[in-house]
Amino acid sequence: MHAESQKVGWLEGILEAIHDGILVIDRNGIVQLINDEYTSITGVKKEQIIGKPLLDVRPGAMLPYVLQDGKPQAGVFRKENTREYVVDMAPIYINQEIIGAVSVCKSIPEVYQLTKELKKSKMRISELEKTFGRMHQAKYTFSNIIGNNDRLLMMIAQAKKAAASDLNILLSGESGTGKELFAQAIHNESNRRSYPFVPVNCAAIPSSLLESELFGYEEGSFTNSKRDGKVGLFELANQGTLFLDEIGDMPLDLQAKLLRVLQEGAFRKIGGLEEQKVDVRVIAATNKDLLGMVQKDRFREDLFYRINTVHLSIPPxxxxxxxxxxxxxxxxxxxxxxxxxxxxxxxxxxxxxxxxxxxxxxxxxxxxxxxxxxxxxxxxxxxxxxxxxxxxxxxxxxFQPLEVLMKETEKKAIIKVLEQTGSSVKGKKEAANLLGISLASLYNKITRLNIQQ
Ligand SMILES: Nc1ncnc2c1ncn2[C@@H]1O[C@H](COP(=O)(O)OP(=O)(O)OP(=O)(O)O)[C@@H](O)[C@H]1O
Ligand SMILES: [Mg+2]
Structure with a gap:
């Protein structure tokens, strides 16, 4: 008996903790339990209903039919006066025998409110995705790469071929040779062109922050992190291209995590339990000798071979x-x-x-x-x-012709004098005097030597 009442106590505690309205009847259709939420949704109080046949107190109730045919019902709409709610109903079995039935109700305004909020959030996400896509568009195409040098033309041909595949690419070349320009052109030539092109400069972001930038974190992962967590650049680049600039500066532990994404197409946020799938093409760039770094154990060999599937080396x-x-x-x-x-x-x-x-x-x-x-x-x-x-x-x-030298000297002298005298008519007269030439001749020289005033 003591154990039995303890069990009821447990059950009531559980029922009160649930945010939905709950009503339980026994096999005879007598109401055995309801929770407070049931009262607030339907307006029916415990003392009015407990111990009574449900059909007496709630004419039109469908739960007794669930008792009869043993079939659960989901999403049944109920309306009583101004109250609207949705009910799920199910029989309760013990040893394959129906011993009662339970009804779980959610008030419509709440469901409705949540649906509305969900709709609003979805719209906001799709707006943000569009804005993000616009912000992360690659500007350049192959038509912006200027030059007819044989080596360059060969590189462009290889890059176009690589763009058509979905392989990861390594671009190497000295600073300012056009690595980012090539990366953008490849993205714009590929099937991913209408999705984001997300550049990350591994050397510009402190290594302690790079992991959270790339992979994001779950809500409350760090004491100081944003409450809602953070979406990483990998996730933002989904279906598009992630441009990992200065990859030689990526810390070794992060290189291991990057390798996993490239191999599995999945990653885990910081503090996250679940793997998340991503479909991202990586174009990496470096002005360092990555193979040399591999030999010095400063760059992971397995990662090097992963990103080096296609290697384009841009000539200086x-x-x-x-x-x-x-x-x-x-x-x-x-x-x-x-x-x-x-x-x-x-x-x-x-x-x-x-x-x-x-x-x-x-x-x-x-x-x-x-x-x-x-x-x-x-x-x-x-x-x-x-x-x-x-x-x-x-x-x-x-090797300058004398004529050029004379012109330059003349021009310099005139500019200097005009700076002193000013270029008003009076100033010019004074300048002509100082230079020992006529005013007409000064005007002539100003035009001929293209002197700006
Ligand atoms: N072949 C080219 N034709 C026209 N412009 C070019 C060409 N190559 C590079 N540029 C221009 O030169 C500048 C430097 O190019 P980019 O930023 O792509 O170089 P980078 O290799 O990424 O340099 P860094 O290693 O310093 O980041 C850019 O303004 C780019 O548009
Ligand atoms: Mg660059």
């Missing part, structure tokens, strides 16, 4: 100097504010002789700098950055 600019004129022409042509921008032969010769340790990025910056330095639309030797000029000045200067 100094090994394809024949592309320099084309790239410069492209960059000059891009200058919408200076129509017909040109470069003089001497400056071009210098740029073709230079070794370009920073490759195309350095060439790009050099041209932008020179354009900002020149007054007209022609880039000249004098407009190049000092670092480059210094290397060539002894070689270049003696």
């Amino acid at each position: 600019l100094r090994q394809r100097k024949d592309d320099i004129p084309d790239i410069i022409a492209f960059l000059l042509n891009e200058q919408k504010s200076i129509p017909d921008a040109r470069i003089e032969q001497e400056a071009m010769n210098t740029l073709q002789q230079y070794d370009w340790p920073g490759n195309i990025r350095e060439l790009k910056n050099t041209i932008y700098y020179a354009i900002s330095m020149c007054e007209g639309n022609e880039v000249k030797f004098e407009h190049l950055p000092d670092t480059i000029k210094k290397l060539f000045v002894q070689k270049a200067k003696p």
Whole structure:
């Protein structure tokens, strides 16, 4: 008896802990148990119903029929006055004999509210996915890769072939050779083009944070982590391409986790129990000698072979100097504010002789700098950055025609004097006096030497 009442106590405790309304009848249809939630959903109080035949107190109740035919019913809609709820009903068996039946009800407003919230959340997720997709679009295609050098053309052909496959790719090359440009072009050429292209720079993110950036974490995994957890870049890149830049800087323990994703197509969030499937193509890039790092145990050999399935090594600019004129022409042509921008032969010769340790990025910056330095639309030797000029000045200067040197000297002198006198008419008169020429002749030179005022 004592054990029996203890059991009832347990059962009641359990019933009260459940968020749904519960009603239990015995085999004779007499109500044995209800919980508080049942009362709040239906408005029926315990003292009105316990110990009474259900059909007497709740005419139209269907639970007694479940008792008769032994078949469970799900999602039955009930409406009484203003109260609406959904009921699931099931017989209770002991030793294959029906000893009663249970009804579980959820109030409609709650179900309805949850459905509405779910719908809203789904809409928000799909909006965010679209925004994210837009934010993570690769800008460049193969048409943006300039150059006709044989080695470069071969690389482009290989990259196009690799794009059509779904293999992982390793891009190697010095800084500024165009690794990211190739990665984007490959993504845009592949079947994944309408999905995200997500770049991660493994060297720019502190190694302690890289794992959570890549894989995300579950709610409350760290004391300071965001309450709701974090979605990792692998998950965000799903169906698209993850560009792992500077992969040589990835810590060894993380390399092991990366290898697992590449092998299994699944990963586990930090603090997560379940494996999550992802479908991501990895393009990795490095300017380091990864094989050398493997030999020094600083890069995992198994990972190296995983990402090295296709290896594209982009040649440095100094090994394809024949592309320099084309790239410069492209960059000059891009200058919408200076129509017909040109470069003089001497400056071009210098740029073709230079070794370009920073490759195309350095060439790009050099041209932008020179354009900002020149007054007209022609880039000249004098407009190049000092670092480059210094290397060539002894070689270049003696071969300058006298006429060019004289013009340059004239131009410099006029600019200097005008700086002093100002370029108003009065200032120009004074400048002409100082220079010992007539005002008309000064005007003439200002136009001819293309002096900006
Ligand atoms: N063949 C090319 N034609 C036109 N622009 C190029 C070419 N190669 C590179 N660039 C441009 O040069 C710049 C550097 O390229 P990118 O960022 O792809 O180099 P990277 O190899 O990733 O360099 P890093 O190792 O420093 O990250 C970019 O602005 C890119 O658009
Ligand atoms: Mg890069």
